[in-house]
Amino acid sequence: MQRREFLGSLTGPVVAACAVCLGACNKSSSGGSNGTSTATANFTLDLSTQLLTVGSSVAANGVLVARLTSGTAPSAFVAVQQACTHQGTSINFVSPSQGFLCPNHGAIFNTAGANTGGQSTAALKVYTVSVSGSTMTVSG
Ligand code: FES
Numbered sequence: 001m002q003r004r005e006f007l008g009s010l011t012g013p014v015v016a017a018c019a020v021c022l023g024a025c026n027k028s029s030s031g032g033s034n035g036t037s038t039a040t041a042n043f044t045l046d047l048s049t050q051l052l053t054v055g056s057s058v059a060a061n062g063v064l065v066a067r068l069t070s071g072t073a074p075s076a077f078v079a080v081q082q083a084c085t086h087q088g089t090s091i092n093f094v095s096p097s098q099g100f101l102c103p104n105h106g107a108i109f110n111t112a113g114a115n116t117g118g119q120s121t122a123a124l125k126v127y128t129v130s131v132s133g134s135t136m137t138v139s140g
Pocket of ligand 1: 106
């Protein structure tokens, strides 16, 4: 998906944030520290009360966990670092396009963590998800 297609699928406040960014930034205006994460994570989520609907997401311990599909298979979820690899802004999960968008300068990441558009070029750190009963464990 190209950046223009991705942005075209967005609505509401996300579009407003991107519109501001597109007028104010460009590829050469980086500076500051990047958000590359080397942090480790090991925490649990209760799937009987969290991530109940496809497209929902939860941020915890610097990790953004999102539900991609129904069911409780680990592949139904994705967990990535919450900090954008450009300058560390907290990214958002955008459904139904199922990607991650940084509201600061418009970096776009797919559900594998790869940068697919916008400011950043570095991939997001992806964490391991496992599920036992209604308990999800995020580690890595
Ligand atoms: S902080 Fe610049 S694109 Fe995310």
